[in-house]
Amino acid sequence: MLRRTLVKLGVLAAVTAFLPSGGGASALEKVVFATDWKAQAEHGGFYQALATGLYRKHGLDVTIRMGGPGTDTQQLLAAGAVDMALGSNSFYPLNLVQAGAPVRAVMASFQKDPQILMTHPRDDVRSIADMKGKPILISNSARSTFWVWLKAKYGFTDDQVRAYTFSMAPWLTDRTAIQQGYLSSEPFQVKAEGGVDAQVFLMADAGYPSYSAMVLATQSLIDRKPDVVQGFVNATIEGWYSYLYGDPSPGNALIREDNPEMTEATIAYGIAKMKEYGIVDSGDTAKLGIGAMTERRWKTFFDGMAAEGVYPADLDYARAFSLDFVNKGHALEMRK
Numbered sequence: 416m417l418r419r420t421l422v423k424l425g426v427l428a429a430v431t432a433f434l435p436s437g438g439g440a441s442a443l444e445k446v447v448f449a450t451d452w453k454a455q456a457e458h459g460g461f462y463q464a465l466a467t468g469l470y471r472k473h474g475l476d477v478t479i480r481m482g483g484p485g486t487d488t489q490q491l492l493a494a495g496a497v498d499m500a501l502g503s504n505s506f507y508p509l510n511l512v513q514a515g516a517p518v519r520a521v522m523a524s525f526q527k528d529p530q531i532l533m534t535h536p537r538d539d540v541r542s543i544a545d546m547k548g549k550p551i552l553i554s555n556s557a558r559s560t561f562w563v564w565l566k567a568k569y570g571f572t573d574d575q576v577r578a579y580t581f582s583m584a585p586w587l588t589d590r591t592a593i594q595q596g597y598l599s600s601e602p603f604q605v606k607a608e609g610g611v612d613a614q615v616f617l618m619a620d621a622g623y624p625s626y627s628a629m630v631l632a633t634q635s636l637i638d639r640k641p642d643v644v645q646g647f648v649n650a651t652i653e654g655w656y657s658y659l660y661g662d663p664s665p666g667n668a669l670i671r672e673d674n675p676e677m678t679e680a681t682i683a684y685g686i687a688k689m690k691e692y693g694i695v696d697s698g699d700t701a702k703l704g705i706g707a708m709t710e711r712r713w714k715t716f717f718d719g720m721a722a723e724g725v726y727p728a729d730l731d732y733a734r735a736f737s738l739d740f741v742n743k744g745h746a747l748e749m750r751k
Contacts (some may be wrong), residue, residue, distance in 0.1 A: 444474055445475075446475050446478070447480055447499070448497065451480065451501045455681075456670070456681070456684075457688050457689070459667070460500075461667035464651050465666075466666050466669045470522075470646075473647070475643065489502075489510060498633065501628055501631070502525075502630075504530075504629075506720075506725075509720070512731065519634060520631055520737070521736075521739075522648045522706035523708045523741075524630065524651070526695065526696070527619065527627065527693060527698075528624070528627040530561050533586075535590045535611060536611075538614065547569055548572075550593065551593045553577075554595065558573075561595075567722070583604050583609070599685035599689065606637055623717060624715050627694075630706075637737065655696075656746050659689065704741070704745050706740075708738060710733070713736055
């Protein structure tokens with residue numbers, strides 16, 4: 416209890432220092448932001464922006480609503496239950512467009528989707544292409560997302576699919592198993608639980624074009640309060656630079672407040688992997704800044720999925736995103 420009290424006092428002090436000089440909390444715009452999973456390092460930029468007062472500096476009173484099993488941010492946004500939310504991949508906003516829900520991606524926190532395939536150390540699998548014809552453990556939701564891309568690019572077939580239940584036991588006991596995972600999660604787990612250094616294959620580095628950890632906003636909010644959306648985007652960008660290149664401890668403290676199961680070692684591993692693989696800061700962000708998105712990349716993703724029958728070819732995919740709030744090189748000077 417003492418640790419929690421000290422953490423909260425420290426966060427309060429940091430936030431107070433950034434209150435607008437012309438008024439108090441009542442002058443701030445309230446924003447409820449929903450994440451797609453339990454608090455973790457992959458949400459670090461958002462928690463850092465909250466913990467260090469960056470949202471308040473931009474005139475916002477932000478509440479982070481932590482996700483978890485069963486959380487569907489698409490439904491929360493479509494129902495108007497939250498103002499903004501995290502979209503795990505490029506399918507999210509496109510699915511909302513197809514459903515007629517007026518929601519857009521306004522920034523992409525991750526240039527690379529952290530989805531991986533992993534194996535035990537083995538000589539017969541040195542690339543994703545080598546997995547063709549072999550059984551692969553994937554979740555039900557993966558069947559309609561990255562599995563579609565794997566089938567199109569590598570000729571994978573549905574008879575390869577085995578059910579992934581998010582337990583490491585089947586993979587650990589079967590040295591021939593191939594399994595989906597998250598760059599900063601499953602490899603860490605199998606090392607901790609079974610002492611296995613997994614072979615990791617990041618799909619993004621093999622050409623998977625999906626953005627990830629996108630900030631989604633309702634069209635109503637974009638139209639009525641574009642300054643609120645811009646303030647949230649700018650503060651989040653600053654939060655990510657601060658989290659990756661500065662002292663992440665304020666954000667980590669809030670992450671562990673929301674999710675006490677998250678250990679310091681797990682968070683440190685997540686941060687290290689995000690840096691090593693350029694998950695947040697790579698590619699277009701070198702010139703455009705964190706959060707960058709391009710029409711070209713969105714078209715590449717949509718065209719590929721439309722060719723596979725996921726979306727009708729005449730779907731207005733441009734309604735899935737807005738470039739009005741990113742690509743401005745905001746806070747580039749914070750990169751170290």
